[in-house]
Amino acid sequence: MKISSTKNISQKTGLPPGSLVHVGNHMQGHTDIEIIQFNEDSLAEITPKSADECFKQLSPDTLTWIRITGLGEIDKIEQIGSDFGIHPLLLEDILNTSHRISIEDFESYICTIFKILSYDESSGHIERDQVSLIFGENFVISFQERPTAIFNPALDHIRNPKSRLRKMKSDYLFYTLMDMVVDNYFVLVEKLGDMLEVLEEEIIENPSYATINKLHLMKREMIHLRKAIWPFREVLNRLQRSDSELIYDSTLMYFKDVYDHIIQVLDTIESFRDILSGMVDIYISISGNKMNEIMKVLTIMSTIFIPLTFLAGVYGMNFKYMPELELPWFYPWFFYGMLAAIALAMLAFFKKKRWI
Template sequence: MAYRFKKSSINKSGLPPGTLVYRGKERQEEVKITVFNYSNDDYLEEQDISLEESLTYKEKAGIKWINIDGLHNIEVVKSLGEAFNIHSLVLEDILDTDHRPKVDCYDEFVYFIIKLFSYDATEEEIDIEQLSIILGDDFVLTFQEKEGDVFDNIRERIRNQSSRLRSSGSDYLAYVLLDVIVDNYFVVLDEIGEGLFLMEEDLLLEPSQDILPDIQQVKRKMIFLEKSVWPLKGILNNLLKGDNKLFKESTTLYLKDVNDHIEKAIDTIQTFRDIINGMMDTYLSNINNKMNEIMKVLTIISTIFIPLTFIAGIYGMNFRYMPELESKLGYPITLIVMSAIVIGMLVYFKKKKWL
């Protein structure tokens, strides 16, 4: 089971606040912009449109959801920020893909940073992507590092005129995005849990040294996952405690439910960390037990040969007048005595359950 997390780092020291510098994996593909413009009666969906076309939706009626796949084109992020009056510090955080999850409340919008997990079953890899969500009065902007997400169900709900999304405001869309992201945490955690179960079985059946690096690797990644989710704990509660005009009272109840799911995800991650620590203890115990068994066998062998060595040492001395040296039965009697000692000691060890 292998988990790989790749991030690149660019030194921003010395730059003034609000300087737009992309920090993330280098990408060559074009930035993709998708727009949903909907109301209770109608909706419009446009895929892979230009920056200029997406900016025209600012003045249109209805709820606008503009999704950007790709942050490596700084000009796209900058232009959207200027069009929707987004503070430069927020744009700076959007481009910093190593940022910790948080919620910032401004007069005209609310800014969320949250981590999006995805699991590749073929490669057995977990990918962590930063997702930025900006909630305005009649719009939601989402910024993703790359194409591909877990929002297909939300798009289908927007296309369905009878869905609650079509008759709700932008705050409800922001809630649904957060809810789907958090629910997807459990999908990834279930995959991790299954992998831990298999590792635990292998550890109990055959505690080889090859499994130790896997345990250490999973332990490091669980720490990383916890760091990606833990900051979310209480963030929504703190948001709801404030007087935020962008969230209707009917939506706040759902946000509390999302916060409960976040706490459950954190509890699951901590449980997995405890399991991993237990696996490490089990591995060390198995190694110690195996070492003890080896030492036990060596000790028993040494104990058996101590009296035999004593007898052989006596009759190996070069004294001329030793009584048994001239006896024809001396050699077989000595072997019989030595064999009896060995058998007697083995019977005694068996009786004591040392064998």
């Protein structure tokens, strides 16, 4: 996972609290707004010409979902915030895409900030995009850094006249969008699980320095992943305990279900971290065994050559009286034969002891 960007953070220095500056990785220059307005009997999808049309579209007879994609046009976001009575400090947090997962419960609306996590095949890193959801009595506003397809299934459900979403209140749409983010975590975790299996096979079959580098990178990704998801538990805990009139009792059980899913994701990440630690131990063990094999071969070779070196040294000395030196075939038959016999005898001994 890439470390959170501090791009444009210097522009906030010296500004009063609530000053709106977009801080983040994806500096999309424009902001797209889409309005989906529906109830059990009707559906309208509107592309407003200006930001102030969003508030004007609200109706007590329909549920309005305002999708905001891209955080580059500050004036549009400021206009929407002013029309809907969103606190400037909250807008500041929405524009700061390095903000941690959080929840703010106001009297007329509830806001949550959390992360969409996905694996980028090209970079080999986990990408993180911030999503902010605000819901009130008859509206939901979603803020996204850049276009993603993660909420498209919700739109498909809304377009279905028989879907549950068409009959429910804003808190249920809020739950649905949050649940889709959590479901995407399962997709990411499954991808990481497949990568761990490949890495485990690589460690056993062909461990190398590149393998241990992959292990350390994966461990670092798991740490960042856990850090990004862990605060989600507190968000869901507060939603379950909330006494806000915006959350109906019929929706609380759904938040409990999302909470269980988050716990399952975190448990899986913890198990992956344990597996990675075990894989590091396996790599060290395999590397140690390889070194032991090398040392064993070198030791056997050295042991065999010790007596041979001794004999060569004895007969290489400059003595005058060595009777066997007068024999014409002593070296070819006796000396070299004796060396070969010693070497073979030692090899047979090592074989019997199962050292080789």
